[in-house]
Amino acid sequence: MRLAIKELIRQPGRFVTAAIILTLIAILLMFLGGLLDGLIRSATGAVRAQQADAIVYSEDAQASFLRSRIEPDVRASIEAIDGVEEVGGLGVVQLGARVPGNGPRDLANVGVWGYELAPDGVPEPPGPGEAWADEVLKADGVEIGDELLVGPSRSPLVIVGWVEDTSFNGQGGLWADVDTWRAVLSENRPDAVLADGVFQSLVVRSSGGDAVAASINGAVDGVEALTIDDAIDAIPGVTEQQTTFNQILGVTVVIALVVIALFFALLTVERTALYGVLKAIGARSRTIFAGLVTQAVVLTLIAACIAGAAVVVLDLLIPPGAIPLYISASRIVTSTVLLLVAAVIGSAFSLRRVLRVDPASALGG
Amino acid sequence: MTAHASEATPALQMADIRKVYRMGDNEVVALDHASLTVGADEIVALVGPSGSGKTTLCSIAGGILSATSGTVTVGTEEISGYGDKELTTFRQNQVGFVFQSVNLVPFLNARENLLVVDELGRREGKPARDRADRLLDELGLADRAKNLPSQLSGGQKQRVAIGRALMNEPRLVLFDEPTSALDTELGGQVMELIQSEMKARGTAAIVVTHDERITEYCDRTVRITDGVLAA
Ligand SMILES: Nc1ncnc2c1ncn2[C@@H]1O[C@H](COP(=O)(O)OP(=O)(O)OP(=O)(O)O)[C@@H](O)[C@H]1O
Ligand SMILES: [Mg+2]
Numbered sequence: 001m002r003l004a005i006k007e008l009i010r011q012p013g014r015f016v017t018a019a020i021i022l023t024l025i026a027i028l029l030m031f032l033g034g035l036l037d038g039l040i041r042s043a044t045g046a047v048r049a050q051q052a053d054a055i056v057y058s059e060d061a062q063a064s065f066l067r068s069r070i071e072p073d074v075r076a077s078i079e080a081i082d083g084v085e086e087v088g089g090l091g092v093v094q095l096g097a098r099v100p101g102n103g104p105r106d107l108a109n110v111g112v113w114g115y116e117l118a119p120d121g122v123p124e125p126p127g128p129g130e131a132w133a134d135e136v137l138k139a140d141g142v143e144i145g146d147e148l149l150v151g152p153s154r155s156p157l158v159i160v161g162w163v164e165d166t167s168f169n170g171q172g173g174l175w176a177d178v179d180t181w182r183a184v185l186s187e188n189r190p191d192a193v194l195a196d197g198v199f200q201s202l203v204v205r206s207s208g209g210d211a212v213a214a215s216i217n218g219a220v221d222g223v224e225a226l227t228i229d230d231a232i233d234a235i236p237g238v239t240e241q242q243t244t245f246n247q248i249l250g251v252t253v254v255i256a257l258v259v260i261a262l263f264f265a266l267l268t269v270e271r272t273a274l275y276g277v278l279k280a281i282g283a284r285s286r287t288i289f290a291g292l293v294t295q296a297v298v299l300t301l302i303a304a305c306i307a308g309a310a311v312v313v314l315d316l317l318i319p320p321g322a323i324p325l326y327i328s329a330s331r332i333v334t335s336t337v338l339l340l341v342a343a344v345i346g347s348a349f350s351l352r353r354v355l356r357v358d359p360a361s362a363l364g365g
Numbered sequence: 366m367t368a369h370a371s372e373a374t375p376a377l378q379m380a381d382i383r384k385v386y387r388m389g390d391n392e393v394v395a396l397d398h399a400s401l402t403v404g405a406d407e408i409v410a411l412v413g414p415s416g417s418g419k420t421t422l423c424s425i426a427g428g429i430l431s432a433t434s435g436t437v438t439v440g441t442e443e444i445s446g447y448g449d450k451e452l453t454t455f456r457q458n459q460v461g462f463v464f465q466s467v468n469l470v471p472f473l474n475a476r477e478n479l480l481v482v483d484e485l486g487r488r489e490g491k492p493a494r495d496r497a498d499r500l501l502d503e504l505g506l507a508d509r510a511k512n513l514p515s516q517l518s519g520g521q522k523q524r525v526a527i528g529r530a531l532m533n534e535p536r537l538v539l540f541d542e543p544t545s546a547l548d549t550e551l552g553g554q555v556m557e558l559i560q561s562e563m564k565a566r567g568t569a570a571i572v573v574t575h576d577e578r579i580t581e582y583c584d585r586t587v588r589i590t591d592g593v594l595a596a
Binding site for chain 1: 453454456458462468471473477481484485529533
């Protein structure tokens, strides 16, 4: 083991190529993972932020806010269910917003939300004509005090503060009281006007936790209640994105494994004579193999550390909101663990070759 | 580590050893009914033409190869029936090798090349480090301890290899043409060193050589031709 470490330190040149390739693969893995996390975050933030046990859509809406519509009598029957403590209306309208100082065609994509129960990190609803803005809108030049003109009818909304991680379908959230939202909706989407008291969806807080979703589905006709987790997965495109990205990440890990396997197979061939001598003077195959795995693991750790630092720097360099990149410690750690597993499996392919090295090969002339 | 047996116990007893290499349909009889006894602190020269079976004999005596038939006893340990694992442990503890070509670990300095024996074997730590320093000193390499093999002369490398062979305090050291890569004068010096180190420790040795002059440093000469030994 110490022998293996010494070789790494004394003959770094042999390992540089492999280290560079592994570093690039690790960067790719972490960057793609960060993109996936960022995409999922910006697609789901508004739903994830809900401090509630269930979200209720109308049954035929397929968990789409825009297709969903809940009448006051339905709300009343939900409020009557045992264990239901609070019910709040929630709706959204996705529009382009003119930002002061930006050109007329340079619209910011926003989701204007009307809410009654404050989501996590969002204060109570602001005054009429005002909104809390998601930080991602800073990338569009939005500032506190700005009056955004939202949608084709240019409905004015004054920004009074920042909230974070409340995007939906990649659009930054503007959080307003329900009357302001209802006004923006009717001015800009005449086809989707909702009468007073009618909401797209309801968020439900209950004393019984998640189970309330099932109770609502059992007690009330014409609605589909989902737990927050199910509602996140039900957002159109989320699971598809996750599956696609995870396949790409899987292929990347396999490539890392193949690179490590090939590199150490070559190295083992090169070292046959050395291994012969070591075996002749009493080294066990186990010891030699452990050294090989140690080298693969150390090399991969170094590559992962460099890559981790690189993506963090990249994250700092890329202006927020430019691309949906979200670099987290957990993503870096899981990528590193995956690469380490690949390193161990990859180097294990050389086990047979190590076992086959004959100590007698040390004796030749 | 087993204690060394009494002076009277021979370091090596090979009885009726046969070694047949099989390559496809071909059979090469490398050793034929070879019997050899080496006393506890005896230095035996093994002389013979190329291909006569000298390396094969050393490999079998040192537990690197297994004989096709016959018995090998090193000290009190009969190794003929040993499997790979037992042979590895045996090599760690009982024998030292100096190979035909100098085979030092290229990225370790002289001292570390000695210590690698301990790292791969008994893991004694401090006593092993002391022993390495003493050996380097005896071999005249004290001021070369930190040099990599690439920074050593041929004779110095050979001396490091001798030090490595003595690191595990073996009962028997096998030298396979230790001077073939050196000129006559240097070869003589290395042989003197081998002789004094062996005698000082009471360690037995087999020294394989082509060179008749080398036999002068040995107690006895054994000749081998086509796998057959003759005194
Ligand atoms: N691994 C092997 N497979 C097949 N035949 C072998 C093998 N090793 C040695 N031999 C054969 O066994 C015989 C003895 O070989 P050995 O290496 O013991 O000779 P040697 O006396 O050491 O020769 P040299 O002085 O050239 O080193 C030779 O005929 C050789 O070709
Ligand atoms: Mg030979």
